[in-house]
Amino acid sequence: MDSSGVATGVRILVVDDEVAIQRFLKTVLGSEGFSVHQAETGKLALVAAAVVRPELILLDLGLPDLDGVEVIRRIREWSPVPIIVLSVREREDDKVQALDAGADDYLTKPFGSGELLARIRVALRRAVQEAPEPVYKIGELEVDLGHRRVTVQGREVQLTPTEYDLLRLLVSHAGKVLTHRQILKQIWGAGYLEQPHVLRVNISNLRHKLETDSSRPRYILTEAGVGYRLKGDY
Amino acid sequence: MVETDDKRPSPEALLKLAQAEEVEAGQGKLNIFLGYAAGVGKTYAMLEMARQRRQSGADVVVGYVESHGRAETDALLAGLEIIPKAAIVYQGVSLPELDLDAVLARKPQIALVDELAHSNPPGSRHEKRWQDVLEILNGGIDVYTTVNIQHFESLNDVVAQLTGVVVRETVPDLLLDRAAELRLVDITPDDLLQRLQEGKVYVPEQATKAMEKFFQAGNLIALRELSMRHAATRVDDQMRAYQESRALPGPRSVAERLLVCISGSPFSERLLRITRRLANEMKAPWYAVYVEPPGSDKFARENRDRIWRDLRLAENMGAQVASITATSVAEALVDYAQRHNITKMVVGKPAKSRWRELLRPPIVDQVIRRSGQIDVFVVSIRPLENRPRELSGPRPKIPWSGHLGALGLVLGASLFCVLIRPFFSPTNMVMIYLLAVVVAAIRLGRAPAILTAFLGVLAFDWFFVPPAFTFEVANSEYLLTFAALFVVGVVISTLVARGRERAEAMWLRELQTASLYHLSRDLAMAADTFAIIKAVQRNLTESLNGEPLFFQPIGEQLEFVDSGEGPTPDLKEQAVAAWAFRNQQSAGRGTDTLGSAAFLYLPLKGSASLMGVLGVKLAKDDDYTSQQHRLLLDAFAGQTAMALERVHLTQQAGQAQILATRENLERALLNSISHDLRTPLSSITGILTSLREPGNGLSPEGRNELLATACSEAARLNRFVGNLLDMTRIEAGGVKLKLEPCDLQDLVGCALAHLESRLAGRPVNVEVPADLPLVLLDLVLMNQVLINLLENSVKFSPVGSAIDLAVRIDRSALLIEIGDHGQGLPEPELKKIFDKFYMVPRPEGGGGTGLGLSICKGIVEAHGGTIRAENRDGGGLRIIVRLPLKLAPEEGESHGQ
CATH class of the missing domain: 3.30.565.10 (Histidine kinase-like ATPase, C-terminal domain)
Known part of the structure; x- marks a missing residue:
C-alpha cells in the first residue's frame, strides 16, 4: 500500500503514561514514517497539542492527572485535530463519553498494529477531505449523495426520508463510530436523545433493505453499547 | 506406683479448681468482715483495710457505710470517695440506701458496702442488700462488706436457741462460700460490754429491749465461739482445698451423700440447716426431698408456700432439691435415696400424740424399717419457745352443702327402706345405707361420707331396729350390725376419697406431662427462632394461661422479640429482663428481685450460653409462687433454651458449610487463575525469548508459526x-x-x-x-x-x-x-x-x-x-x-x- 507515502513526516502525538505502550507505539508508528511525539500526562498533552500541532492524537483515557475525556474537550475548544482514543474493554461508557466529547474513533486495548494503522489512515483521510465524496461505494452498496440514489447490486432501494438521512449521516462519517446520541441529535434533534428505540427501528429497517443477511450485517456495523459504524474502505 | 498416684491431684480436684478460677474471672472478689455482735468494730476494720488498699494505689469507693455518728468511723471515712446514697421514699419517709446503679456505673476496683444482712425497703431493685452485693460482684467489682455471724441462714436457729433472740435479717450461706477472704473481727465480750456502757455501740432505738437481752455476757461468749468456730472451719476448708490442689497427702472425705426429707412442717427449715451443717462437715453433697402425698392440693395454701420456700432455701444452701408425688412417703424417700446413692438420711421426729402413732406408724419408723444400708439420723424437733408461732391459715371451709347432702342421702335411703319394708328383713336395709355411704364418698367427699355412715346407723336404729322409733336395741345382735355398718362406711369412704385424690393428683401430673410433651413436640418441629417463639406462646397460653414475652441477645444487648401478637414490654419491664439476662437469674414478679414487675423473667440457659429471656405473665398472683407452676415454667424455659440453642447451632453449622464451600471455590479459583494465566504467558515468553536469541537459526516459516502462536x-x-x-x-x-x-x-x-x-x-x-x-x-x-x-x-x-x-x-x-x-x-x-x-x-x-x-x-x-x-x-x-x-x-x- 501507499502507507509510507501518506505517513511521511506526519506528526502524531501519543498520550499514554505506560512506558511499554509508548515504546511499542513509537516503534510501530516510527517504522511507518510518522513523526512521533509523546506526552505522559494530560497537562503535558494539552501543552504538546498546542506546541507540536500534531495532525493526529492517540489518547489513552486513563491518565494520571486529567481525565482523558476532559483532555478531548479542552482540545476540541480550539482544534479539530483527529483524536483516536485507546481504551480498555470494560469501559463502554467512557468510550461513549469520549466520542460524544469529540473523539473520532476508539481502539480497545489490546489491539494489533495493523488495526491501529488502518484506523489512523481513515482518520487522517477524513481530516484532509473537506466534504464527503458524492458517491460512496462499498461492496455492492452504492450511495449517490448528489442524486439521493441508493442501490444494492445495482438495484435501486426505496428509503424513507429518515432512513435516507440516517444513511447519509453514516456515509459522511464512513469508517467512524457514531454514538447513539450523536445520531439521534443529528437526525431527530435533541428532544429524542432518550428515545433510542427510534434509532434501533430505523437501523433495523435500513439493514433489511440494504443487507443480504441482516443478522450478519456487512455494511452497517453495531458497536455494542457505543453506537454504529458504516464500514470504511480500509 | 500407687503412692505416686495418690499424691497427684485427682482430676476432680483440678476440675474444681479450674471451675473456681473460671468463676472468679471477670467477677469481683468478696471480702467479708465477720463479727459476732454489733460494736466489735467490723466497719472500723473494713475502713482501715480500705485506707490501706487506697494508699497502695487501689481505686476504692464507699458504696454504703453508716457511721452512726461515731467520730472514729467518720475520721476513717474522710478522704475516701463516697458514692452519694440513693433516697428511696417508703411510706412518706425518705430512706438513704445504697445506690447500686451509681456503684456499677462508677466501676471502682473495690466498693465498700456495710451491713450485708440489711433489708432494702420495698421499691428497691432487690429485697436484700446481699443481692445488691452479688450484682456488684458480677459487675467485676471487689466488695468489702460486714456481717455478724448470726445473720447466716444456717446458723440462724442455733443463734436463736443460744440467745433466745430471733434474727430476722438473714444472708444465704452461699455468700460465705463466695467470699474470697473472711476476716474475723474480734474483741473480748468484756471489752464489748464496756464499749456498750460507754455508748460506743450503736443500738437502734426500737430494738433497745431486744438488745439488752442480747448483750449478755453468756450470749456474747457463745456467739464469739460460734464465729470463731466458723472462721476456723473456713480455714480448714482452705487448707483442704490447698492440699487437694497441691496433692499434699491428707485426710480424704469418703463419698458421702446426704438426704433430708422435708414435709412442709414449720420445722423443716431447721432440718435443712442441720443437714447443711452435717453436709459441710462431711464435705458431702446433699439433697432435699419433699414427698407430696396425692391430693395435697387440699393442703392449706400457706403450707404449700412454706414447702416452696423451704425448697428454695435448700437450693440457696447448696442442696439439690426434688419433689415427688407418692402415696407412701417412706417408700418414695427410700427409693429416691437408693437411686441417688444416698449414704445418710436426715428425718425429723415430730412430736405426735401417742394414740395417733398407734393408729399409723410414724414415717420415721417406716423409713428406718426400709432404709437398709442407709444410715438414718433422726432429729428431734421441738418448737422454739421464742420463735413466733406460725400463723395458722384460715381453717378449711367446712363444706356444709356436703353435710346437708349426707343428711339428704340418709333420709332418702330411709324413705326407700320404709317402702320396701314389707318385703325385706331389716338386716337387708343395711345394704341400702351402705349404698348411700358409697354415693356420698364418690360425690361429696370423705367427711360427708363418714357423716352418712354415722347418720345411717342412727336412722337404721330409729326406724327399723325393734323397737322401732326408739334408739333402744332389743336384740343385742344389732350392735354388731351397727358397728359393721359404721366401720365399713368409714373404710369405704376413706378408700374412695383417697382414690379420688390420687386420681386428681394424677390428672394434674398428666396435664403437666402432656403440656410438656406438646411443647417439646412443637419445639422439635420448629425450624427457626420465630417458630419456637410461636410454639412457646401457644403452649404457655394453653397449659398455664400465661402470656409470654421474648428477649434475645443481639450482640451485648438484650432485645425484645416482637412476635406480632401479645403485649409489648415498657422500658421498665425491659430493664428487668435485662437484669435477669445479665445476672442469669430469674427476676420480676414472684421473685426477690424487682418483684414489682408485671412479668416473671426466666433466663433461657443453653448448654453453652444464655439464649435469651422468657417473660411470663400468669393469670393469678398465687400462680407465681405455686410450686407446680414454677416447676412447669422452669421446664418450659429449659426446653425453649434447648430449642433455641439447637436452631442457633444449626445455623452456625450451615454457615460453616457455606464457608467451606467458599473456601473450595477460592482454591479452585487460584488453581484456575495460576494455570490459565501462566500457560499462555509461558508460551509467549518462550517464543519471544527464542526469537530474541541471536543466531536462532529459525526459518522464516518457523518464525511466522511461532509469532502466530504467540498472537493466539x-x-x-x-x-x-x-x-x-x-x-x-x-x-x-x-x-x-x-x-x-x-x-x-x-x-x-x-x-x-x-x-x-x-x-x-x-x-x-x-x-x-x-x-x-x-x-x-x-x-x-x-x-x-x-x-x-x-x-x-x-x-x-x-x-x-x-x-x-x-x-x-x-x-x-x-x-x-x-x-x-x-x-x-x-x-x-x-x-x-x-x-x-x-x-x-x-x-x-x-x-x-x-x-x-x-x-x-x-x-x-x-x-x-x-x-x-x-x-x-x-x-x-x-x-x-x-x-x-x-x-x-x-x-x-x-x-x-
Missing part, C-alpha cells in the same frame, strides 16, 4: 482476563443492567461479528424471525452471553460442524437456543456446567476457563431469566436461555417514519 496465546490470555473481570463484576453484585431496546438480529450479528475469526468458517445457522419486536435488554452483557455460548459450542463440537442459533418468542418469554453437533454431555454434568470453575472432564481438554458459562448464568439471572442445558435428540448439546419478555415502548416510531 495473547488473545487467549486477553479472553481469560476479560472473563475474570466479568465474573468479578457479577460476583461483586456490580452488574447494573443498562436496559435498552435491542434489535435481536443486531444482537446476534454483533456476537457473530465478534467471533468471526474464531468461528473459522464454521457454518452458523441463524434463525431469527425478521418481525421480532425490539426487546429491552442490556445489549453489551447479552452480547457477552451469546459470545460465550458460541465459543462454548465451538470448543466442544468437531471442527467444521455447524452451530445452530435460534431466537424466538414463546408466550411471555424470549428464548435463545444455541446447539452444536458435538457429543453432548452425560445427564449429571448438565447442571454442573454453569457452576463456577466447573470444567467438563474431557480427554482432549477444552482449554476453557470454567468461567464462560457461569458468567452467562450470572448475566441471564440478572435479567431475571434462566439458563439450562440439554442434550439434543440427534446428538450434541443445546443451551437454552429463557428471558422474561420486556418489550420496548413503541411510541416515537411513527415520528421516525
Whole structure:
C-alpha cells in the first residue's frame, strides 16, 4: 500500500503514561514514517497539542492527572485535530463519553498494529477531505449523495426520508463510530436523545433493505453499547 | 506406683479448681468482715483495710457505710470517695440506701458496702442488700462488706436457741462460700460490754429491749465461739482445698451423700440447716426431698408456700432439691435415696400424740424399717419457745352443702327402706345405707361420707331396729350390725376419697406431662427462632394461661422479640429482663428481685450460653409462687433454651458449610487463575525469548508459526482476563443492567461479528424471525452471553460442524437456543456446567476457563431469566436461555417514519 507515502513526516502525538505502550507505539508508528511525539500526562498533552500541532492524537483515557475525556474537550475548544482514543474493554461508557466529547474513533486495548494503522489512515483521510465524496461505494452498496440514489447490486432501494438521512449521516462519517446520541441529535434533534428505540427501528429497517443477511450485517456495523459504524474502505 | 498416684491431684480436684478460677474471672472478689455482735468494730476494720488498699494505689469507693455518728468511723471515712446514697421514699419517709446503679456505673476496683444482712425497703431493685452485693460482684467489682455471724441462714436457729433472740435479717450461706477472704473481727465480750456502757455501740432505738437481752455476757461468749468456730472451719476448708490442689497427702472425705426429707412442717427449715451443717462437715453433697402425698392440693395454701420456700432455701444452701408425688412417703424417700446413692438420711421426729402413732406408724419408723444400708439420723424437733408461732391459715371451709347432702342421702335411703319394708328383713336395709355411704364418698367427699355412715346407723336404729322409733336395741345382735355398718362406711369412704385424690393428683401430673410433651413436640418441629417463639406462646397460653414475652441477645444487648401478637414490654419491664439476662437469674414478679414487675423473667440457659429471656405473665398472683407452676415454667424455659440453642447451632453449622464451600471455590479459583494465566504467558515468553536469541537459526516459516502462536496465546490470555473481570463484576453484585431496546438480529450479528475469526468458517445457522419486536435488554452483557455460548459450542463440537442459533418468542418469554453437533454431555454434568470453575472432564481438554458459562448464568439471572442445558435428540448439546419478555415502548416510531 501507499502507507509510507501518506505517513511521511506526519506528526502524531501519543498520550499514554505506560512506558511499554509508548515504546511499542513509537516503534510501530516510527517504522511507518510518522513523526512521533509523546506526552505522559494530560497537562503535558494539552501543552504538546498546542506546541507540536500534531495532525493526529492517540489518547489513552486513563491518565494520571486529567481525565482523558476532559483532555478531548479542552482540545476540541480550539482544534479539530483527529483524536483516536485507546481504551480498555470494560469501559463502554467512557468510550461513549469520549466520542460524544469529540473523539473520532476508539481502539480497545489490546489491539494489533495493523488495526491501529488502518484506523489512523481513515482518520487522517477524513481530516484532509473537506466534504464527503458524492458517491460512496462499498461492496455492492452504492450511495449517490448528489442524486439521493441508493442501490444494492445495482438495484435501486426505496428509503424513507429518515432512513435516507440516517444513511447519509453514516456515509459522511464512513469508517467512524457514531454514538447513539450523536445520531439521534443529528437526525431527530435533541428532544429524542432518550428515545433510542427510534434509532434501533430505523437501523433495523435500513439493514433489511440494504443487507443480504441482516443478522450478519456487512455494511452497517453495531458497536455494542457505543453506537454504529458504516464500514470504511480500509 | 500407687503412692505416686495418690499424691497427684485427682482430676476432680483440678476440675474444681479450674471451675473456681473460671468463676472468679471477670467477677469481683468478696471480702467479708465477720463479727459476732454489733460494736466489735467490723466497719472500723473494713475502713482501715480500705485506707490501706487506697494508699497502695487501689481505686476504692464507699458504696454504703453508716457511721452512726461515731467520730472514729467518720475520721476513717474522710478522704475516701463516697458514692452519694440513693433516697428511696417508703411510706412518706425518705430512706438513704445504697445506690447500686451509681456503684456499677462508677466501676471502682473495690466498693465498700456495710451491713450485708440489711433489708432494702420495698421499691428497691432487690429485697436484700446481699443481692445488691452479688450484682456488684458480677459487675467485676471487689466488695468489702460486714456481717455478724448470726445473720447466716444456717446458723440462724442455733443463734436463736443460744440467745433466745430471733434474727430476722438473714444472708444465704452461699455468700460465705463466695467470699474470697473472711476476716474475723474480734474483741473480748468484756471489752464489748464496756464499749456498750460507754455508748460506743450503736443500738437502734426500737430494738433497745431486744438488745439488752442480747448483750449478755453468756450470749456474747457463745456467739464469739460460734464465729470463731466458723472462721476456723473456713480455714480448714482452705487448707483442704490447698492440699487437694497441691496433692499434699491428707485426710480424704469418703463419698458421702446426704438426704433430708422435708414435709412442709414449720420445722423443716431447721432440718435443712442441720443437714447443711452435717453436709459441710462431711464435705458431702446433699439433697432435699419433699414427698407430696396425692391430693395435697387440699393442703392449706400457706403450707404449700412454706414447702416452696423451704425448697428454695435448700437450693440457696447448696442442696439439690426434688419433689415427688407418692402415696407412701417412706417408700418414695427410700427409693429416691437408693437411686441417688444416698449414704445418710436426715428425718425429723415430730412430736405426735401417742394414740395417733398407734393408729399409723410414724414415717420415721417406716423409713428406718426400709432404709437398709442407709444410715438414718433422726432429729428431734421441738418448737422454739421464742420463735413466733406460725400463723395458722384460715381453717378449711367446712363444706356444709356436703353435710346437708349426707343428711339428704340418709333420709332418702330411709324413705326407700320404709317402702320396701314389707318385703325385706331389716338386716337387708343395711345394704341400702351402705349404698348411700358409697354415693356420698364418690360425690361429696370423705367427711360427708363418714357423716352418712354415722347418720345411717342412727336412722337404721330409729326406724327399723325393734323397737322401732326408739334408739333402744332389743336384740343385742344389732350392735354388731351397727358397728359393721359404721366401720365399713368409714373404710369405704376413706378408700374412695383417697382414690379420688390420687386420681386428681394424677390428672394434674398428666396435664403437666402432656403440656410438656406438646411443647417439646412443637419445639422439635420448629425450624427457626420465630417458630419456637410461636410454639412457646401457644403452649404457655394453653397449659398455664400465661402470656409470654421474648428477649434475645443481639450482640451485648438484650432485645425484645416482637412476635406480632401479645403485649409489648415498657422500658421498665425491659430493664428487668435485662437484669435477669445479665445476672442469669430469674427476676420480676414472684421473685426477690424487682418483684414489682408485671412479668416473671426466666433466663433461657443453653448448654453453652444464655439464649435469651422468657417473660411470663400468669393469670393469678398465687400462680407465681405455686410450686407446680414454677416447676412447669422452669421446664418450659429449659426446653425453649434447648430449642433455641439447637436452631442457633444449626445455623452456625450451615454457615460453616457455606464457608467451606467458599473456601473450595477460592482454591479452585487460584488453581484456575495460576494455570490459565501462566500457560499462555509461558508460551509467549518462550517464543519471544527464542526469537530474541541471536543466531536462532529459525526459518522464516518457523518464525511466522511461532509469532502466530504467540498472537493466539495473547488473545487467549486477553479472553481469560476479560472473563475474570466479568465474573468479578457479577460476583461483586456490580452488574447494573443498562436496559435498552435491542434489535435481536443486531444482537446476534454483533456476537457473530465478534467471533468471526474464531468461528473459522464454521457454518452458523441463524434463525431469527425478521418481525421480532425490539426487546429491552442490556445489549453489551447479552452480547457477552451469546459470545460465550458460541465459543462454548465451538470448543466442544468437531471442527467444521455447524452451530445452530435460534431466537424466538414463546408466550411471555424470549428464548435463545444455541446447539452444536458435538457429543453432548452425560445427564449429571448438565447442571454442573454453569457452576463456577466447573470444567467438563474431557480427554482432549477444552482449554476453557470454567468461567464462560457461569458468567452467562450470572448475566441471564440478572435479567431475571434462566439458563439450562440439554442434550439434543440427534446428538450434541443445546443451551437454552429463557428471558422474561420486556418489550420496548413503541411510541416515537411513527415520528421516525
